[in-house]
Amino acid sequence: MGRGFLFLLLVIALPAAAQIYKYTDANGNTVYSDHSPDGVQAQTVDLPPLNSVEPQAPSTPTPNTDSSQPPRNVYEVLELGGLPTEEALRANNGTFTVNVQIKPRLQPPHQLRLVLDDQPYGQPSNVPILQLVNVDRGEHRLAVQVLNGEAILQQSPAVVFTVQRVHKP
Template identity: 35%
Template sequence: MYVDVQGNRVFTDQPKPGDARRVPLTKSNRIAANPTSAGPLIAEGSPEVQALFHYEVLRILIPEPDATIRSNTGEVIVSATNEPALQPGHHYRLLLDGQPTAEPGLSPVFPLSNIDRGSHTLSVEILDEQGRIVERTANQPFHMQRTSLAQKRRIKPCTLEDYGQRPECPLSDRPGEEKNPFLRLF
């Protein structure tokens, strides 16, 4: 360390030309650890816990991240892949918006139907025999576009005969019939 011409302290591992001097180092305060003779703490007679199997790859192939799905029925097929292959006793489970969509199964293909309009997240889990999560994908967003009743109404406006017949034309929205003042006379 030295002080430069502006009065700043400079810390460096390079000596300043001229008045550099060696600083003696004292012995460190290090203590060796005592070796222990105790073995691993495993209870007698208890079964050994097996380490969970690790999959190198688990990802959702379809739909792609941030994909927009256009389906008026709200249908989408989710497909996942993993490496290595699914181990015996392991099962796939699909989560839609953090909730399981069905019971765990052996197929990495999940057909979904009647998904609401808007943004959703998908995630796939692999479960072992005890139902523990072995591997899980990150939440992957997708967007479902469905034609709403208001959009159908704009495309094909309701006529008087359509009220009560088409879902986008409920009877409660039916306009009152026009009163013709001349009909009373006849």
């Protein structure tokens, strides 16, 4: 059965590889055929090759062997806003919000996470307004990271600020 089927496919495919002829019939019509008619002057037609696409091997990214080159930033603007740098931030209970300025907009599935005094702070979020709660008085460093899952894609420059908490007896 298998050999018979293969032979049948070959017989069907042979006309596809046959020569094409062009001639003019008795009524003056141009005719194309796979065989040359008897007694009629026919020209062979050379057809251009069929369109084809050669398969290409999938490209693999080359590893970055130069460790001195920083990774390309995904976001052209990533910085914190809403923090005073010249004077103390007055937050009696140590609770305040900061704004994240990011361009272009945060792309899914990326999330934002604060880094307070070089330690991750709070849960990642996709909202560019983040809240800090019960931050101790004194000087602090704050930055924001863009995460893709657990991977850090980018981090803003750290902002140094001072929290002032008034203690009432």
